[in-house]
Amino acid sequence: SYDLTQPLSVSVALGQTASISCGGNNIGSKNVHWYQQKPGQAPVLVIYRHPTRPSEIPERFSDSNSGNTATLTISRAQAGDEADYYCQVWDSSTGVFGGGTKLTVL
């Protein structure tokens, strides 16, 4: 089975840039999608099929994907960005999520 590895937590100072990694074997060859989930809410798609953002997602959210690591970058972090973030791919018609990263905005 295909595994995705994310750090458990990432901290960022208000207004600074946060980077959340997602590791997987040759993940650079896959379409990686990113989701934000706030407590008690359903996940929200923030980035898909590099580098596309849904229209309601601000330009501060961007991504990269190469080799064995995909990265979600949040620029000018705001308090409202504090949430859990998940990467996701498809592998042989099976959906795979990373374990999730809790982003804390200090």
Added chain:
Amino acid sequence: EVQLVESGGGLVKPGGSLRLSCVVSGFDFSAYSMNWVRQAPGKGLEWVSCISGGGSFRYYADSVKGRFTISRDNARNSLFLQMTSLSAEDTAVYYCARNYYDILSGYPPFDYWGQGTLVTVSS
């Protein structure tokens, strides 16, 4: 407006069965593959199953294969998940999620999600 509304969750004993439903509105249901994604309390997201827009192709996580069955009724804009042989490990919020395009066309993200229905397996 796209809406997905799950129902059918509840408390069930180990070994029991449950059927979840998801009624959708606001889009051409038959044109999109649909999924069930679950989240155990305090844990991360786990993909469970996907069904193509026409209903002919179905995919399952290894953890539920042989126990869960996904189905859909395109005439009634409804998605279902029949769950059998339930165990405590199946306790989770179950989300219905739409794919941005049909799974048969590539590797789509989940672009719309319901609010989830809680399934608790306990004696």
